Structure formats: structure tokens, C-alpha cells
Amino acid sequence: MPTINVDKKDLEYLANLSLSDKLIEDKFPMMGVEVEELFEENDREMVQFSINPNRPDYLSVEGLARGFRGFMGIQTGLANYDxxxxxxxxxxxxxxxxxxxxxxxxxxxxxxxxxxxxxxxxxxxxxxxxxxxxxxxxxxxxxxxxxxxxxxxxxxxxxxxxxxxxxxxxxxxxxxxxxxxxxxxxxxxxxxxxxxxxxxxxxxxxxxxxxxxxxxxxxxxxxxxxxxxxxxxxxxxxxxxxxxxxxxxxxxxxxxxxxxxxxxxxxxxxxxxxxxxPKLTPEQIEIDLEFINKKLGLELNFGQVISALRKAGLDAELINKNGENLLNVYIPAYRNDMLGKVDIVEEIAINYGYEKFKGAKINVHTIGQKNESEVKSSEIKNTMIGLGFQEVMNLTLTNKTILFENMNMEVGSVEDGCKDYIEVLKPASIEHNVIRTTIIPQLLETLKINKHNELPQKIFEIGDCVIIDENAKETDKYFDTKCKDVRKVSGAIIQPNGNFNEIRSVIDALLREQYDNYVIENYAHPSFIKGRCAKILVNEEYKGLFGEINPQVIVNFELEHPITAFEIQITND
Structure with missing residues (x-):
């Protein structure tokens, strides 16, 4: 996270409040800003803060003091800038x-x-x-x-x-x-x-x-x-x-x-x-009280919610829409992190006070067990190891070059069932600014890193990808974000004489363990050699693909030998 060094007296002047070291150490973390260090520099008392990347308005002492004034109740509501x-x-x-x-x-x-x-x-x-x-x-x-x-x-x-x-x-x-x-x-x-x-x-x-x-x-x-x-x-x-x-x-x-x-x-x-x-007109989002209390596990009234929002530097008014009482929340133009209702709920939680939350006892006693997707992942993992593959693990974050360009695909192209991708708004590194929709590109990147090792190399990964589902239903747990987690297994083999029949035998061995019946059909995909790629259907639903990697893709990843690869969707979480 980025850090800023702030002159303590300047912070006091802008916050309109005398600040003891204890007050700084106690209060700033409660508003989501970590205090890293209090130190002296050139006869000045200094404070180093860590700022979450989602709050760029806190990257200056002016913005930090403005937020603190609201949190402490000194100046609440929308800041007015003529x-x-x-x-x-x-x-x-x-x-x-x-x-x-x-x-x-x-x-x-x-x-x-x-x-x-x-x-x-x-x-x-x-x-x-x-x-x-x-x-x-x-x-x-x-x-x-x-x-x-x-x-x-x-x-x-x-x-x-x-x-x-x-x-x-x-x-x-x-x-x-x-x-x-x-x-x-x-x-x-x-x-x-x-x-x-x-x-x-x-x-x-x-x-x-x-x-x-x-x-x-x-x-x-x-x-x-x-x-x-x-x-x-x-x-x-x-x-x-x-x-x-x-x-x-x-x-x-x-x-x-x-x-x-x-x-x-x-x-x-x-x-x-x-x-x-500049355009400083506040944005507006409507939210209902039931949604807020359900997310927080509290029983706040409209007055308490509005008070918390005003401390957050926001404002709200009670409106009636189609016979339902809602809050119309006003968001200042410098808050580019407020993307939806969940962000508003977070601000309410912070400014209502986390110290006021009380734990609740679990009323139902259950015996813990593995999630279904984890059980299936374990079974597939054992099968892949039995087939002679070595497991690797990659980050779910990657970049467009690896995910699309090196794979001979247009950015965000409709391939392998992934129409859109999610880009990180404030990435820590330009190398990790996109959430993956497929695992195969990262397996090829892993082979690139290990190309000095002897052949053949057979690797696989079981992990989550994230895709956008605009047709999400209200009953889906990802309805608010329209972003769906998809568990996939991918594998790749690099060796001098790799061919389609070899990867087909791996697919048959793997699918027989998971499905009673499946169908293999020809498939055209820019990452694979034409005529040497197939897709997998289960009950007429697309589940994955496999084949021989396109030579241009192999060159893009700075590799020199034939590669066969596959990817199968395991679950929709």
C-alpha cells in the first residue's frame, strides 16, 4: 500500500483538532488508515500513514484531514466547494x-x-x-x-x-x-x-x-x-x-x-x-434500510444511518419510491471508490463504529465438512498426479499480454465462454492488473520460466477464474457484482513429440472419473492449431477444450517445443 508522510502540526491545523500520539494511533485505524510510524525529521514531528489503494483522496494531508474531521464529527456531510x-x-x-x-x-x-x-x-x-x-x-x-x-x-x-x-x-x-x-x-x-x-x-x-x-x-x-x-x-x-x-x-x-x-x-x-x-456534482445511489441491516447484522434506523453517512463525508435524504422508503445517498465527486450499495454499507459500518458491533452465538450446531467444489478438486488432483502431472499454483491476477495477446486472442474476445474480463482499478503492479478468465496462459508462462529444465514437463493447476455474468439472477450470490467465480482444471505438456492423441487420452481418463457421458466435438480456437482442437460438452453444455497449441503462441511465450493443453470447468461457485 502507498504511504504518505505528514507533518503533525499541519495535520492538526487542517483537522482543526489537537492530536496526541495516542489519539492518532487509536482513531485513524478505525477509519481505515493504518499508522505506520511517528517520528521526527528536521525538527518536525511526522506521522507515516498507509493508505488503502481504494482511497486515493486520502493520498494528501488535505484529503486525510477532511476525512478525519468527518469521522470525529467536527465537520460532517458533503464538503461544499463553490x-x-x-x-x-x-x-x-x-x-x-x-x-x-x-x-x-x-x-x-x-x-x-x-x-x-x-x-x-x-x-x-x-x-x-x-x-x-x-x-x-x-x-x-x-x-x-x-x-x-x-x-x-x-x-x-x-x-x-x-x-x-x-x-x-x-x-x-x-x-x-x-x-x-x-x-x-x-x-x-x-x-x-x-x-x-x-x-x-x-x-x-x-x-x-x-x-x-x-x-x-x-x-x-x-x-x-x-x-x-x-x-x-x-x-x-x-x-x-x-x-x-x-x-x-x-x-x-x-x-x-x-x-x-x-x-x-x-x-x-x-x-x-x-x-x-471540474465536475463536482455529487453522484446519487438509492439504498434501502433492510439491505443495510442485512449486510451488517444490525438494526439501525434511518437516523443512525444518515448520521453515519454524514460522518463519512456523504449525505442522504429519505425518499418514498413506489410506496417504499429509501435513502438517496449523495456521494462527493472526489470519492471514485464508491461503486455500489456495498461500498455505502462499508462506510456506514466504519462511521457507525466497529467497536459497537457485537458477536452473535451460532444457534445451529453442525459438523464441518468439505465444500463440494473442494471435494471434486481433490479427486481431480489425485487423478492428475496419477497421470504423471505436477501441480503448480499461480495468482488469479495476471495481465492482458499473457491472457490475450500471447494467446493470439483479441483483448476481451469471445472465446472459451469468456466474453468479458475484470480489470483491477488500482493495481499494485502493471504485471497483475487483470483477473484471469482462463488458466492455460499462466501454465504456458510457467513453462517459459522453467524452460531450462529437462523435457518432458507435465503440469496442471486447479484454481478459480472470474467471469462476468450480466444475466445473474437475484437468487445468485454474485447478483450484486455480476462477477462469477468458476473453478477450472488446466494442464499442459511440453515435449519434442507431443500430439493430439496424447492429450486426448488424458482428457478421457479425467472425464471418465467425473461424468457418465460426454461429447467431444471439433472446435476452432485461435490459441490452438486448426483441426487439432476440440471442445467438451456435457448435457450439451460447454465444459472445456483441449488440443495442440498454435506454434505462434509457443513463440510468443518464448518456447521451442510442441505443447498440448486442456482446460475443463469444474464448478460454478
Whole structure:
């Protein structure tokens, strides 16, 4: 989890509360923020907090103090941020690589060393937590008084302009191409730019930023800065807008005044779209009291629920819809982690107080036994070991390259019964940002890691995959999320003379132990050789596939010998 170091006196000032070490250690963990360390640095009392990735609004001392004020009942309900109109415009001419951009202006921020440090740290933490190390989005904060609107967002050739990049004043002006070749940040993030270079300039041609690489030295923020212009560019519109809301409201906590900026998209000189930022209108979700109490095992009334929501920095009102009393919950624009009703219930639990929950005795005495899926998995495991396979275990998290591209499949393609996939919103690593829908790709990755070992190699794995089921019924336990766990068994054999008949014999041995009857039919799958792949049907229902792996897939995984593989669905949990 990301950590932030906070000046204790600054936290006290923003929280409007005197904070003893004991109060910090007792209260912050109860609101979901771990206290890692209290220490001194340069004659300052400091606190290090661990922030859950689902709370990027806590990645600054401003956001953390705002949440703490609510938790302690000092300032409850929705934080009110007025947005004043301005005549500032941004003209978007071309942005194929990073098509989305959002701006805001925050005036009259008294930038001292603490605030400057907080701004820089918030940028970097958000680049990691939401931006995936700038791949998804990049943030720029500029001294507004050094530039002049309107601003232009366009793509240019590598030698089209020159400007002084941030922290390179002594080197003088450089072209975009020179920056990615010579600048430290340019070298680090050059892989994020393909052909042309995104550039933000002002009315006079001054360069503010070359996202996602580097800002210009001209707009460098210092302790003399009062008015801050924020730009967010990226590949996902929602992430860009949410990040702008987090940064803008954090600066507003420093008594800054937010001003709107109009973003105008042009094509061939014609306006095709307009957006005004930031968008701080709260989102709304309706929820009923019975659902809340059922999830929490409590008997809260509407007043208690509304009080807890207001402490969470949310708000709610009682409404009557079709004769049913519901709560209409208002969610602030900087809370991009609130995705559904279960998230609201979690906020109620935290702010009602976990210490108020009481354990309940089990009324029914039962004898423990293995889950049916575990019994079946154990049987299959014994069969696979008896067939000479060695068991491996992989994470359920992987990435699109392994899951799709290396398997000769389009991302999210309709193959093997898996139409959609689930992407992790704030992954700890870009190598583990997708939940697997199939196990075979990870078996091939395991073979790649072990290709120095002698052949043949026969490996298998029994594990869970997750697929999206839009047709989920209310009686299904995964109805709220539409995400279904599917237990599968997969196996792979690599050897110089591997063939279809060999893997077919494994399938027959395995299926005879599980089903009274099954049907094998020809199947075309991009990961397998045409004419050497088959699917498995049980009672006319698709259960899996097997065959010889496509040579191109073998090359993609940097392997050199024929591979046969299979995958069978065991259960739907």
C-alpha cells in the first residue's frame, strides 16, 4: 500500500483538532488508515500513514484531514466547494494517443514549503495509484500567472518546438525528441509515446507540459505561486475527471478558490464537443434500510444511518419510491471508490463504529465438512498426479499480454465462454492488473520460466477464474457484482513429440472419473492449431477444450517445443 508522510502540526491545523500520539494511533485505524510510524525529521514531528489503494483522496494531508474531521464529527456531510466561472478555454486539436484532458484553476492558495511538498507528493502518489505509472493518466500543476489563456492541446513532431523542461534550466531549450533521449523522466517514460508528442501550450506558444513526460520549467510552482492551473491528460475519461476532482478539492482545502475551465474539442477547425471542468456534482445511489441491516447484522434506523453517512463525508435524504422508503445517498465527486450499495454499507459500518458491533452465538450446531467444489478438486488432483502431472499454483491476477495477446486472442474476445474480463482499478503492479478468465496462459508462462529444465514437463493447476455474468439472477450470490467465480482444471505438456492423441487420452481418463457421458466435438480456437482442437460438452453444455497449441503462441511465450493443453470447468461457485 502507498504511504504518505505528514507533518503533525499541519495535520492538526487542517483537522482543526489537537492530536496526541495516542489519539492518532487509536482513531485513524478505525477509519481505515493504518499508522505506520511517528517520528521526527528536521525538527518536525511526522506521522507515516498507509493508505488503502481504494482511497486515493486520502493520498494528501488535505484529503486525510477532511476525512478525519468527518469521522470525529467536527465537520460532517458533503464538503461544499463553490466553482466560480472563468473565461479560460482549452482548445483540443489532436490527441490520438491520450485523447482525454481536463483542467481547473485554483486561485489564492498560499503556497509555503509544506503545501509545495504536499502538491508534489500528491502528484506522484496519484500517478501510481490511478495513473498506473502515468500510462493511464498524467498530472500537471502550473503557476498560472506565468502563462496566458487560451491553451492548446495538440500533437507535434519530435523537433517541431523547443522548450526548457522542468529541472533542466541549466541545459537550456530542448526538443521533445531530445527530452526523451536525454532527460531522466524522458528516458523513463519514453515508451508511453509512440509517434507524435502531446503538447500543451498557451496563447503565446509557451509550453506548459509535454504529457505524460515532463512539465515546462516556465510554469514551475514555487513558494511565490498563488494561482495554480491543473491539467490531467489520459486514456480514460472517468479516471481523468476523478483525478482532477481529487487534486482540485485538495487545494481548495488550503482555502483556494476553484474556477472552471472550458475544454473545446475541435476537428478540422470545427467544434465537435465541449466540456466544463471540474465536475463536482455529487453522484446519487438509492439504498434501502433492510439491505443495510442485512449486510451488517444490525438494526439501525434511518437516523443512525444518515448520521453515519454524514460522518463519512456523504449525505442522504429519505425518499418514498413506489410506496417504499429509501435513502438517496449523495456521494462527493472526489470519492471514485464508491461503486455500489456495498461500498455505502462499508462506510456506514466504519462511521457507525466497529467497536459497537457485537458477536452473535451460532444457534445451529453442525459438523464441518468439505465444500463440494473442494471435494471434486481433490479427486481431480489425485487423478492428475496419477497421470504423471505436477501441480503448480499461480495468482488469479495476471495481465492482458499473457491472457490475450500471447494467446493470439483479441483483448476481451469471445472465446472459451469468456466474453468479458475484470480489470483491477488500482493495481499494485502493471504485471497483475487483470483477473484471469482462463488458466492455460499462466501454465504456458510457467513453462517459459522453467524452460531450462529437462523435457518432458507435465503440469496442471486447479484454481478459480472470474467471469462476468450480466444475466445473474437475484437468487445468485454474485447478483450484486455480476462477477462469477468458476473453478477450472488446466494442464499442459511440453515435449519434442507431443500430439493430439496424447492429450486426448488424458482428457478421457479425467472425464471418465467425473461424468457418465460426454461429447467431444471439433472446435476452432485461435490459441490452438486448426483441426487439432476440440471442445467438451456435457448435457450439451460447454465444459472445456483441449488440443495442440498454435506454434505462434509457443513463440510468443518464448518456447521451442510442441505443447498440448486442456482446460475443463469444474464448478460454478
Amino acid at each position: 466553482i466560480k466561472d472563468s473565461d479560460i478555454e482549452v482548445i483540443v486539436k489532436c490527441s490520438k494517443e491520450r485523447p482525454y484532458i481536463a483542467f481547473a484553476l485554483v486561485k489564492n492558495v498560499i503556497v509555503d514549503d509544506l503545501i509545495l511538498e504536499s502538491i508534489i507528493n500528491l502528484q506522484e502518489k496519484l500517478h501510481w495509484a490511478i495513473g498506473r505509472d502515468r500510462k493511464k493518466l498524467a498530472i500537471g500543476v502550473h503557476d498560472y500567472d506565468k502563462i496566458e489563456a487560451p491553451f492548446i492541446y495538440d500533437e507535434v513532431e519530435g523537433d517541431a518546438v523547443k522548450f526548457v523542461p522542468l529541472a533542466m534550466a541549466e541545459a537550456g531549450e530542448m526538443t521533445p525528441k531530445e527530452i526523451i533521449e536525454k532527460h531522466e523522466k524522458g528516458q523513463k517514460y519514453a515508451h508511453l509515446i509512440k509517434d507524435k508528442f502531446p503538447l500543451i501550450t498557451d496563447k503565446n506558444g509557451n509550453v506548459l507540459s509535454m504529457p505524460p513526460i515532463i512539465n515546462g520549467e516556465l510554469t514551475k510552482v514555487s513558494t511565490n505561486t498563488k494561482n495554480l492551473l491543473i491539467d490531467i491528460t489520459g486514456t480514460e475519461k472517468g479516471a481523468v475527471e476523478n483525478t482532477l476532482n481529487i487534486v482540485a478539492t485538495a487545494l481548495a482545502e488550503r482555502r483556494g478558490t476553484i474556477f472552471s475551465v472550458k475544454v473545446i474539442y475541435e476537428e478540422d477547425g470545427k467544434v465537435i464537443n465541449e466540456e466544463t471542468y
